[in-house]
Amino acid sequence: DAKTTQPPSMDCAEGRAANLPCNHSTISGNEYVYWYRQIHSQGPQYIIHGLKNNETNEMASLIITEDRKSSTLILPHATLRDTAVYYCIVRVPERTDSWGKFQFGAGTQVVVTP
């Protein structure tokens, strides 16, 4: 699976948009980009995923560059409850030998301040 690079931390003001970058320059054509977040001492929570088109759901938007070498997770109106570690993962979902290989790096610690 492709390696991802994320900034270790970022701050965001409550009510503002939070833009979380992720570089995945070695991504291959059939690898999806997934985002998870982990609130302190809890299990990670799925946020969104995409292949090449931009995606939006009730939690966030995912913007993937045309060359797919990077992506940005957007939390449109950050709240204090969005304070968490955010993980960007690239993975091929249908390969049987990689089902167990969601590789979680250190992620980005996002702190939302009042």
Next chain:
Amino acid sequence: DGGITQSPKYLFRKEGQNVTLSCEQNLNHDAMYWYRQDPGQGLRLIYYSQIVNDFQKGDIAEGYSVSREKKESFPLTVTSAQKNPTAFYLCASSIRGPVNGYTFGSGTRLTVV
């Protein structure tokens, strides 16, 4: 409501003792996983199982054992051979060939003294 239940939330054991962490899911998911997380670190895969009575080693399987006798259950045993067992342990499940990714439990924090 469907979900994954890990128990207990906190567990203390003496060094040299084996301990078993429970993971139960009622999501009808085929695949289940165990991850370990150390402070300030990402998750590392210990074992995973795609179907009943079958499981595979992950990246850090040494000192751990698992079983998958039922679809709903995937217990993890931390043996005395695990050199540094104190950690946060997370269980997850998914449908086969997941597109929507994993559902995680709330974790078990194991402390060995």
